[in-house]
Amino acid sequence: MKQREYLWAYSFIAAPILGFLLFAFIPLSYSVYVSFTDYSGYQTPVFNGGDNYVKLVQDELFWKTLRNTLYSALSIPIGMICSLGFATALNQKIRGIRFFRTMFFLPTISSVIALTLLWKWIFNDTYGLLNHLLELIGIQGPAWLSSERWAMPAMIIQGVWSGLGINIVLYLAALQGVPRSFYEAAEIDGANGWQRFRHITVPCISPTTLYILITAIIGALQDYPRFQIMTEGGPNYSTTTIVYYLFQNAFRYMNMGFASSMAWILGFIILAVTLLNFYFSRRWVHYE
Amino acid sequence: MSTRIPTASGPWVSHKQAKERTFKGFAYLFLSAGALVMAVPFLWMLSTSLKQQGMEFEMPPKWIPQHLEWSNYHFVLFESDIVQGFVNTLLIILLPCLVGLFTSALAAYAFARLQFPARNLLFGLLLATMMIPGVVTMIPTFMLFKTIGWIDSWMPLIIPGMFGAAAAVFLLRQFFMTIPKELEDAAKVDGMNPFHTFLRIMLPLSKPALITQGLLNFIAGYNDYLGPLIYINSPEKYTLQLVLASFQGFYTSQWTYIMAGSVLALIPTLLVFFFAQKYFVEGIALTGMKG
Numbered sequence: 265m266k267q268r269e270y271l272w273a274y275s276f277i278a279a280p281i282l283g284f285l286l287f288a289f290i291p292l293s294y295s296v297y298v299s300f301t302d303y304s305g306y307q308t309p310v311f312n313g314g315d316n317y318v319k320l321v322q323d324e325l326f327w328k329t330l331r332n333t334l335y336s337a338l339s340i341p342i343g344m345i346c347s348l349g350f351a352t353a354l355n356q357k358i359r360g361i362r363f364f365r366t367m368f369f370l371p372t373i374s375s376v377i378a379l380t381l382l383w384k385w386i387f388n389d390t391y392g393l394l395n396h397l398l399e400l401i402g403i404q405g406p407a408w409l410s411s412e413r414w415a416m417p418a419m420i421i422q423g424v425w426s427g428l429g430i431n432i433v434l435y436l437a438a439l440q441g442v443p444r445s446f447y448e449a450a451e452i453d454g455a456n457g458w459q460r461f462r463h464i465t466v467p468c469i470s471p472t473t474l475y476i477l478i479t480a481i482i483g484a485l486q487d488y489p490r491f492q493i494m495t496e497g498g499p500n501y502s503t504t505t506i507v508y509y510l511f512q513n514a515f516r517y518m519n520m521g522f523a524s525s526m527a528w529i530l531g532f533i534i535l536a537v538t539l540l541n542f543y544f545s546r547r548w549v550h551y552e
Numbered sequence: 553m554s555t556r557i558p559t560a561s562g563p564w565v566s567h568k569q570a571k572e573r574t575f576k577g578f579a580y581l582f583l584s585a586g587a588l589v590m591a592v593p594f595l596w597m598l599s600t601s602l603k604q605q606g607m608e609f610e611m612p613p614k615w616i617p618q619h620l621e622w623s624n625y626h627f628v629l630f631e632s633d634i635v636q637g638f639v640n641t642l643l644i645i646l647l648p649c650l651v652g653l654f655t656s657a658l659a660a661y662a663f664a665r666l667q668f669p670a671r672n673l674l675f676g677l678l679l680a681t682m683m684i685p686g687v688v689t690m691i692p693t694f695m696l697f698k699t700i701g702w703i704d705s706w707m708p709l710i711i712p713g714m715f716g717a718a719a720a721v722f723l724l725r726q727f728f729m730t731i732p733k734e735l736e737d738a739a740k741v742d743g744m745n746p747f748h749t750f751l752r753i754m755l756p757l758s759k760p761a762l763i764t765q766g767l768l769n770f771i772a773g774y775n776d777y778l779g780p781l782i783y784i785n786s787p788e789k790y791t792l793q794l795v796l797a798s799f800q801g802f803y804t805s806q807w808t809y810i811m812a813g814s815v816l817a818l819i820p821t822l823l824v825f826f827f828a829q830k831y832f833v834e835g836i837a838l839t840g841m842k843g
Binding site for chain 2: 298350358365367369383391428486488515520530
């Protein structure tokens with residue numbers, strides 16, 4: 265009887281487990297090997313020890329793309345603060361909540377390509393909407409995407425704008441889960457609005473904050489298509505992210521081995537950041 | 553939009569109520585400003601898509617063009633590959649969406665309800681795939697598919713998705729755990745086997761969860777750019793997103809076409825979201841909450 269149930273269960277989970285082996289485990293194992301070889305994607309890989317990794321550490325461009333990626337991740341705290349603000353406002357008993365939610369959610373359901381093409385034009389220094397609007401308030405806007413200094417800030421603005429929707433929905437759900445009685449008790453104790461926000465709301469929604477933080481960091485470290493469309497990594501590599509560089513090496517210069525070693529370094533960075541996140545989260549995340 | 557103060561407390565509004573009213577006022581102001589920032593780019597997209605060529609660079613921009621140039625849409629629909637791309641996209645995402653949803657649900661049910669050795673270990677293994685950064689698997693998966701001759705075919709975009717996805721298994725498992733166990737016990741007494749129970753009882757009950765997950769899969773598949781970019785070379789096999797991206801090269805200065813194409817590409821997901829907003833928001837909230 266028990267055995268029969270086991271058999272059913274195993275046949276039920278067979279597909280995802282097989283998928284895991286075929287499309288995650290086997291490729292991963294192979295890529296460890298490839299990262300230690302010279303491989304163009306055409307001939308057989310030639311083992312070259314840790315050459316790829318040595319080359320990588322000495323590669324100035326790699327470090328630059330790493331710094332760029334970290335710089336682009338500035339969109340995470342900015343986006344989180346904005347979305348918490350909007351979610352708090354949405355959490356009032358107000359009319360038109362569906363309308364506002366839809367507006368903020370629009371970029372989330374739109375394709376990255378359409379949005380990126382759109383913003384590419386918005387940022388255009390002569391014909392773009394942004395500089396026109398800035399002019400209306402008397403500011404001479406920069407040549408956003410073609411200036412080394414402003415290209416990344418432009419990408420950050422676009423990143424914050426397009427990421428708001430999903431974070432607002434997550435925060436709104438969390439805010440609605442905070443027990444009302446907490447606020448009432450605090451009010452009786454004479455806590456003002458800011459104090460209630462700081463000492464009740466923020467701790468109560470901290471699991472969601474952690475979730476957003478972790479997924480956003482993993483996403484930001486792998487951000488790629490919008491950079492390719494909007495700036496092609498330029499000017500002067502100022503918006504080449506690490507994944508962009510990896511992609512170029514793998515599919516343009518056909519350095520699959522080198523690109524694989526880069527993927528693994530990035531993989532370890534992501535893993536380390538995630539673990540650190542979990543480690544420090546014990547100090548600020550409160551579960552019921 | 554005005555906020556009415558309940559009249560039960562008489563014509564005098566208490567200090568607290570007045571404060572709440574001010575706060576609400578600020579909330580509206582803040583939200584409206586935010587909504588405007590979100591809307592302006594889309595309105596510009598729409599407005600540009602209806603402009604005559606040559607008028608799109610006019611500054612200050614005319615938000616409502618004097619002459620609505622519908623021929624931009626005509627051009628994009630009939631002279632570009634956008635319809636072909638749309639059909640290709642639908643063909644590609646149909647099987648992964650439906651079959652993947654089914655296999656994910658089946659596995660989720662087993663992990664939620666059935667007893668078997670190494671259950672937690674296998675579930676953990678599956679969850680680990682969610683942690684592996686996509687870039688690490690990108691190159692070796694590409695080489696794997698190259699070895700079996702799947703490059704420049706739709707196979708890499710269709711087949712893996714049919715095996716189900718860890719995130720979907722995770723979300724659906726959460727739903728199944730909330731369904732009362734008595735229902736299944738009754739089915740067992742009636743002599744139903746686990747597959748029957750799943751098909752007849754669990755699936756119908758979890759319709760909202762399935763719809764949520766199906767929609768998420770649809771939108772993700774529809775908007776996917778990286779997958780097709782890596783695997784597809786022949787223009788006739790391009791997905792909608794690749795066609796859209798190629799506009800940039802083909803019609804370098806024709807922003808009116810690019811914007812018309814973008815508006816057209818947006819319509820399907822917009823409709824899906826509009827009609828299923830309730831499930832959508834619920835599902836997303838749930839995945840997030842359990843993270």
